[in-house]
Amino acid sequence: MSNQEGLVRYKGSDRLNHWLIAILFVLATLGGLAMFHPSMFFLTGLFGGGSWTRILHPFIGSAMFVLFVLIFFKFWHHNVLTANDRKWLSQIGDVLNKNHDRLPEVGRYNGGQKAAFWVMVLTMILLVVSGLAFWRPYFSHYFSVDVTRVAALVHAVSAWVLILTIIAHVYAALWVKGTIGAMWTGVVSRAWARKHHPGWFKEVTGGK
């Protein structure tokens, strides 16, 4: 897994998938917010108006979901929460204060990354299922008005939780230097891996 530049963390196909999801997420969020709050309605201008926002939003969301399913099957086993991860999460204060020496050893992903992964899985399932119930004109007529009402609320709450999670995800990548490069180039420095993911570092280098 190592090469001269450092350690390979993501393959090209993973990075492509990640950035496609990222673009689709931004588009789905802008369109969704436009239809969620009057103060955001101006965002419909980005999609060619209100009707086009309504038409495109579910297709964008569905495409994001399909790509996320691929990521899910590839990465879920890296994201199983362990006792160490729970301890890491309980020491979130130490994380934010950069007290790395007090934290339990982190593997390929830390507790926060894993928790975010599962929140994304859950909210995206809820978003797709609830969105289907009021996707006009294709699917909404299979559902009663009562179901539609609950679906609209579930959709909005799930989207809200997902957006907050993604804000945290983006901030963490900006804050922890060397992280965004992992997703651009696929490669991280050995020092970065040793500091932030020592368990994974040992795994891929044999502790060298």
Added chain:
Amino acid sequence: MAIQALQVVAQSATTMTPPASAAKTVHVAKLIDISSCIGCKACQVACMEWNETRPVIGDTDGTYDNPVELGANAWTVMKFNEIENAKGGIDWLIRKDGCMHCEDPGCLKACPSPGAIVKLDNGIVDFNSDKCIGCGYCVAGCPFDVPRISQTTNKATKCTLCSDRVSVGNEPACVKACPTQALTFGPKDDRIKYANERIKDLNGRGYDKASLYNPQGVGGTHVMYVLPHGDKPTAYNGLPADPKISSTVGLWKGIMKPIALLTMAATVFAGVIHYAIKGPDTVDDDHDDSKKS
């Protein structure tokens, strides 16, 4: 009725109060006196004629309901129901279904497109097709299951209470066509007075539960019924006993909107503050041999 200026007092997806909400126009209402209705459907025909709607000819479902229910091209439909009465006989209940023109309209609350749904100062709730985006949120918002999305245009449609006719001092087309005065139109106060006379009359004829249907759960309506069996509105083809905007719609379109936006903004700010105070988490002990090669 005097000519009324059609000023907007409330519009969908708008956080500001429209200036006309200070206006004091007479509130109008259509009264549907079910005890006088003979089910002739002249109102349905007049509605189609005036509004140029032509529902597709469908199949009979074995009842007099035709079309079977409201549609994008059927803004009012007569619904026929038979119930057994206390004497062992049958009461034939006929209700003219259509938009109730709520004082607190659920469709308007749910609509995400500014100005696509408006409430006029005379109480009429109207849809602006040019601003409608076809999302169908109004369908979820309505406690009476009235709005329909056109398959052809993907726009929401419903009874306008003939706002175009009312604005020039005419009554709605259905009222104009009614041969028995089961439908009457005018200032809401007058319609309530007339309804009370009708109820007194019905009480004297054995309908002691007769009542006016002007549900307060939606702030009252600008289409009201005189129900001979006022104690069981649901017998009239499921007319809701106590209609309210659904609490899920209330959460979704009420408290959730500001909370969601505020928490998103707050999370971004928390990041900015954290970064400013703590600084980035850098790898400072960078003795990475491979980089030097």
